[in-house]
Amino acid sequence: MxxxxxxxxxxxxxxxxxxxxxxxxxxxxxxxxxxxxxxxxxxxxxxxxxxxxxxxxxMRERLAALDASGDLDGLPDFYGDGPVTALEERVADLLGTEAAVFFPTGTMAQQVALRYGADRTGNRTVAVHPLGHQEVHERHAYAHLSGLRSTWPTTVPRNPTADEITALADPVGTVVIELPLRDAGFVLPSWSELTAVSAAARAIGARVHFDGARIWESVPHLGHALSEITALADSTYVSFYKTLGGISGAALAGTAELAAYARVWRHRYGGMLFQQWPAVLSALAGLDRELxxxxxxxxxxxxxxxxxxxxxxxxxxxxxxxxxxxxxxxxxxxxxxxxxxxxxxxxxxxxxxxxxxxxxxxxxxxxxxxxxxxxxxxxxxxxxxxxxxxxxxxxxxxx
Known part of the structure; x- marks a missing residue:
């Protein structure tokens, strides 16, 4: 297309x-x-x-929940250390990736992932579904902030198939798969379909990025562990307030090289906040209690x-x-x-x-x-x- x-x-x-x-x-x-x-x-x-x-x-109930977690006696984070580092290490371990980087928003995390794909492949086109989060809910940040453009592998309300990725007319730097595709009804591919589309993307020289804001609840349908799912992607974004009940925040997980790149661009995008410990502690609590x-x-x-x-x-x-x-x-x-x-x-x-x-x-x-x-x-x-x-x-x- x-x-x-x-x-x-x-x-x-x-x-x-x-x-x-x-x-x-x-x-x-x-x-x-x-x-x-x-x-x-x-x-x-x-x-x-x-x-x-x-x-x-x-707000009082949220603060009380943080107090009950027993984590408030430690020092807060200062520009991304302390509890932020603990959360990043926890997420990387859960997802089976080399590293993870905390972001204040998922929109910021996803823009960094797509920019990284464009820089590493030299191709500024992204394959994304028209019902995907980047198109519907992020005000086309990938285009306005990074100068990227999108191509739609399909308009059918489901994630693209391997054949549709193979048939793309334009070379792409990143193929985005949203797990689940929220604006199509929270739909997921089967495990075999997911493995096939991942292989097809790599066969055309593209990176695979999972929009995994809700990947936590995708595990039962896919029938594989989180680490097995994320192994099919080059990068994965997860949310801490969707499903896990955190205050806010997200993480971008992948290789150590991606993490180093992400930290630089997180700062450039204005995501290097002085302290984020309330959001971070609520995310850790969500992983402990809700997951x-x-x-x-x-x-x-x-x-x-x-x-x-x-x-x-x-x-x-x-x-x-x-x-x-x-x-x-x-x-x-x-x-x-x-x-x-x-x-x-x-x-x-x-x-x-x-x-x-x-x-x-x-x-x-x-x-x-x-x-x-x-x-x-x-x-x-x-x-x-x-x-x-x-x-x-x-x-x-x-x-």
């Missing part, structure tokens, strides 16, 4: 059951004037039962998804889910569903699902479901019973 020039793209028209493209600001616009993020957060915190997501923590729980969340996701598909007019993708997250569609306007979610939370202290977005099909809305610790208490019967009450409320708000 021809190289992509950022800013000239058109939104893809895909099946509404597979993709509904809306940014966060547009999502917020769907709410009634008094159905604000602050009100929804307060309502969710007051709920006794939560199906999708986790109860938002206050071991993820397989339970993934195992329960099919139960939740199957129960939701039994609701009138509901659709789920993928079915079964590949991770503990998936997409749900219901035949109601997004505003009615968001208002129903808020009313159910405030009046019955039950959080079902919010964040509904309009799709290309009038009257059909979509949201993302996250099966975390609170959802483990829900049976299929619980979901059916609460779902019926939720839809009754949606119908009344629609009217």
């Amino acid at each position: 021809a190289a992509h020039v950022p800013g000239t793209e058109r939104h893809l028209t895909l099946s509404p059951w597979c993709f509904a493209h809306t940014d966060q600001a547009a999502c917020e616009d769907l709410s009634l004037s008094d159905n604000t993020p602050q009100r929804r957060t307060a309502a969710m915190r007051s709920c006794d039962r939560i199906l999708s997501g986790v109860r938002p923590a206050t 071991p729980r993820i397989p339970d969340h993934v195992r329960h996701a099919p139960t939740v998804a199957t129960a939701l598909t039994a609701l009138p007019g509901a659709r789920v993708h993928p079915q079964p889910p590949h991770t503990h997250q998936f997409r749900l569609w219901l035949p109601h306007p997004a505003q009615a569903l968001n208002d129903a979610a808020l009313a159910l939370a405030e009046e019955e202290k039950v959080w079902f699902a919010a964040g509904w977005r309009e799709t290309d099909v009038p009257g059909l809305a979509m949201t993302e479901i996250t099966v975390a610790a609170p959802a483990l208490e829900w049976t299929a019967e619980d979901i059916a019973e609460v779902g019926e009450r939720f839809l009754r409320r949606a119908a009344s708000h629609r009217g």
Whole structure:
């Protein structure tokens, strides 16, 4: 496919059951004037039962959790030493890489990875999916900051195949694989597909970069250890606040050469902060507490998804889910569903699902479901019973 020039793209028209493209600001616009993020957060915190997501923590609760970890008696970091070094070594060990470098944001980490690929290969074209994080959520930073351009191996809502990488018309420096591909419904390739696409990328002289913001929950579906997965890539980015519940932060893992390059460019991009110990300690806590729980969340996701598909007019993708997250569609306007979610939370202290977005099909809305610790208490019967009450409320708000 021809190289992509950022800013000239058109939104893809895909099946509404597979993709509904809306940014966060547009999502917020769907709410009634008094159905604000602050009100929804307060309502969710007051709920006794939560199906999708986790109860938002206050700043005091987050500080108390750090205090309970027993790590606050040490000295803070100074420009990347101390606890930052400990986290980097922990991540490199988990992923089986020579080194890892902490970044304040994943966007910064990924730009450094793509720049490194361009510098090392001499090729400034990146193969990335049009639904990938770089295209949808990073404002094309790879182009504006590093002068790179993208080519799309496929527009099908899944990661590219080995054949599609082999068929690229343009030479590329880096092939990006997002695990899972969030904006296609948190979908993953099979292990054989992943190994094949990695080999195909290297056969055309390209580096392989894994956007592994959610790689932690990809392990059950792929059926291999984290270190075996990352061995298929030349670099891997991981997030500490997605899934692990950290305050913020990310890491870029790979060779010692990549790490040395990343430290230089982290400083140049403004990521060499004086102290980052709150984010770092929360990331370490997430690795200790949340990472071991993820397989339970993934195992329960099919139960939740199957129960939701039994609701009138509901659709789920993928079915079964590949991770503990998936997409749900219901035949109601997004505003009615968001208002129903808020009313159910405030009046019955039950959080079902919010964040509904309009799709290309009038009257059909979509949201993302996250099966975390609170959802483990829900049976299929619980979901059916609460779902019926939720839809009754949606119908009344629609009217």
